[in-house]
Amino acid sequence: MRKPNICDLETFLPEQSLSRHNNMLMTSILFGTFIILFISYVRTLKSRYNYFVQWNIPGPPPQFFFGHLRKLWSAPLSFEQIRDWTHLYGSIYGIFEGTHPVYIVSDVDFLQEVYIKQFSSFHSRPLNFLARILQGKGSHLFFAQGNQWRRQRHVINPTFTTAKLKIMAPLMNKCIQLLMVKLDEMNGQEFNIFILYKRLTMDVLWNCVFGIDADMQNDIDNIYMKKSALSVSVQLDKFLVVKLSNVMPFLIPLLTLLIKARMFLVDKLRAMIPWLMRNVEDLPSVWIIKRVGNVVRNRLKSGKKQMDLLQLMLDVAKNDEVTDNENEELTTKHLHYSEVLSNVVLFMVAGYESTATALAFSTYVLATEPEVQKKLQQEIDENWQENAKEPDYDVLTNMAYMDLFIREVLRLYALSGRARTRRCNETTNVCGHQVEKGVTIMPDIYSIHRNIDLWGPEDVNLFVPERHITKRHPAAYLAFGVGSRNCVAPKYVHKKLQEYQLNDEDNPDRWFRLDAQVAMEKLRQKVLSKYVNCDPDYLVILDNVSAAINSILKSLNLCYIIMLHME
Numbered sequence: 001m002r003k004p005n006i007c008d009l010e011t012f013l014p015e016q017s018l019s020r021h022n023n024m025l026m027t028s029i030l031f032g033t034f035i036i037l038f039i040s041y042v043r044t045l046k047s048r049y050n051y052f053v054q055w056n057i058p059g060p061p062p063q064f065f066f067g068h069l070r071k072l073w074s075a076p077l078s079f080e081q082i083r084d085w086t087h088l089y090g091s092i093y094g095i096f097e098g099t100h101p102v103y104i105v106s107d108v109d110f111l112q113e114v115y116i117k118q119f120s121s122f123h124s125r126p127l128n129f130l131a132r133i134l135q136g137k138g139s140h141l142f143f144a145q146g147n148q149w150r151r152q153r154h155v156i157n158p159t160f161t162t163a164k165l166k167i168m169a170p171l172m173n174k175c176i177q178l179l180m181v182k183l184d185e186m187n188g189q190e191f192n193i194f195i196l197y198k199r200l201t202m203d204v205l206w207n208c209v210f211g212i213d214a215d216m217q218n219d220i221d222n223i224y225m226k227k228s229a230l231s232v233s234v235q236l237d238k239f240l241v242v243k244l245s246n247v248m249p250f251l252i253p254l255l256t257l258l259i260k261a262r263m264f265l266v267d268k269l270r271a272m273i274p275w276l277m278r279n280v281e282d283l284p285s286v287w288i289i290k291r292v293g294n295v296v297r298n299r300l301k302s303g304k305k306q307m308d309l310l311q312l313m314l315d316v317a318k319n320d321e322v323t324d325n326e327n328e329e330l331t332t333k334h335l336h337y338s339e340v341l342s343n344v345v346l347f348m349v350a351g352y353e354s355t356a357t358a359l360a361f362s363t364y365v366l367a368t369e370p371e372v373q374k375k376l377q378q379e380i381d382e383n384w385q386e387n388a389k390e391p392d393y394d395v396l397t398n399m400a401y402m403d404l405f406i407r408e409v410l411r412l413y414a415l416s417g418r419a420r421t422r423r424c425n426e427t428t429n430v431c432g433h434q435v436e437k438g439v440t441i442m443p444d445i446y447s448i449h450r451n452i453d454l455w456g457p458e459d460v461n462l463f464v465p466e467r468h469i470t471k472r473h474p475a476a477y478l479a480f481g482v483g484s485r486n487c488v489a490p491k492y493v494h495k496k497l498q499e500y501q502l503n504d505e506d507n508p509d510r511w512f513r514l515d516a517q518v519a520m521e522k523l524r525q526k527v528l529s530k531y532v533n534c535d536p537d538y539l540v541i542l543d544n545v546s547a548a549i550n551s552i553l554k555s556l557n558l559c560y561i562i563m564l565h566m567e
């Protein structure tokens with residue numbers, strides 16, 4: 001081999017130093033660009049935090065990069081943090097999720113504009129990151145936007161009519177009877193009733209939504225129960241990808257791609273090497289969607305019809321393309337099969353913990369408020385025929401105090417405000433404030449439901465069902481939301497509330513208030529006569545909380561009442 005001579009080196013050296021020089025130049029350019037980008041990113045972030053300042057909206061100082069998310073993530077109960085800020089900054093103030101501006105509102109006139117009067121400018125909820133991934137053809141009522149939401153709501157509303165719910169009543173009663181047996185088995189021991197209510201509501205939902213009797217109350221290790229419970233309890237906000245998407249929204253397309261690729265890969269590998277993948281689990285909600293997909297496919301294949309919510313939706317579903325149009329005339333009036341799938345899963349998620357929590361708080365109130373319990377028991381005794389084996393829907397509509405009671409439970413113990421958030425979809429003026437397209441409006445439920453000006457004169461922290469007899473501001477009660485996009489379930493409660501609020505003295509529809517007043521008077525008389533007789537056994541029973549729990553459950557069948565109340 002020829003040794004390199006000096007001439008070779010001479011020609012080689014300058015080239016090498018040139019390329020090294022080029023590399024250094026490139027590195028410096030890249031580094032410089034990175035620094036410039038970083039500085040401009042930091043400056044953009046900083047300038048975003050001036051968003052509310054330009055509109056003279058107060059708010060707690062944001063933390064760089066996170067906005068107010070870290071505070072909310074680390075608070076044991078985020079609604080308490082929001083309530084504390086409301087004390088400091090008033091009824092309309094601004095916070096940031098990452099850099100995204102969020103108005104926190106407890107001014108009910110402002111909310112009335114958002115939910116009712118200017119609904120067309122605030123018709124959708126903001127999408128969280130995972131909702132964006134599932135967004136599109138198969139998106140469900142809760143996250144559907146604009147015309148897609150309008151079509152879905154139009155088709156789904158009739159699913160929750162009295163007649164249809166009445167048909168499902170025996171299924172609910174069957175589940176409640178099972179709960180009664182479980183309670184008897186407790187034999188006076190201490191137990192956590194919330195767990196039993198969760199099993200009960202899940203049992204009711206699987207029966208009513210899919211027509212599946214999974215026996216969840218007996219089989220406590222039931223896989224459906226476990227996955228369903230997990231799918232609601234998983235706090236999506238705590239996932240790293242969700243956190244990243246909140247603080248750096250520009251990463252969303254990349255994160256979406258990564259998540260979709262992961263899902264695709266896991267599915268492929270599972271099909272190819274199942275033994276290797278058996279420990280890699282789907283997200284619980286994805287697990288449920290897959291199972292429900294099987295139920296739907298089997299139902300369609302067998303052609304057998306059942307009486308459940310799934311069937312009601314399949315009856316209005318097609319595999320054809322759905323068209324969503326501004327013009328309602330041109331909009332198809334059906335659901336796509338993929339929408340049926342996502343909506344039945346939504347019903348399960350939306351109905352599960354909300355109902356179980358309402359039941360648990362109702363029980364708590366009845367156990368701690370013997371007077372209330374007594375009144376309610378009396379109303380039930382008055383209305384429930386001796387010979388009737390099961391509670392009848394029509395009887396419920398006569399129970400005015402029951403209605404007041406449930407409202408008061410949900411005033412004091414409402415679901416958090418996040419479910420009722422709205423995104424502004426066109427810049428508009430709300431009560432003198434310029435609200436720009438893209439921002440989020442979130443109500444501070446706690447402060448609204450406990451505002452003495454809205455709910456007084458009685459102490460707002462006390463349990464006083466009768467306070468609902470008085471006419472209140474249309475946006476003062478947000479337990480089920482308000483306006484066209486409220487909860488689909490409680491039409492009965494809500495319709496009456498709305499009628500009542502809209503009606504003045506001259507309107508014949510103020511029957512609800514009158515009914516309630518008459519019922520209250522009757523109850524008062526009855527309670528007085530009981531006390532005059534002063535039956536000692538009666539008083540002892542009322543004072544005894546453990547006995548009270550039995551009597552509550554025997555008399556209330558609250559899950560049934562709440563579910564049936566929903567028309």
Ligand code: HEM
Pocket residue numbers: 141142143153346347348350351352354355358410415419420421478479480481482484485486487488489562
């Ligand atoms: C005590 C029980 C319940 C409570 C407290 C409750 C509360 C709520 C609230 C606060 C909202 C948001 C409303 C808004 O944004 O204005 C909502 C929406 C919704 N709820 Fe309920 N809910 C309950 C039970 C149920 C049940 C049993 C179902 C179905 C089986 C259900 C289905 C839905 C659906 C589909 C939506 C979205 C409606 C839309 O965007 O058009 N909820 N619920």
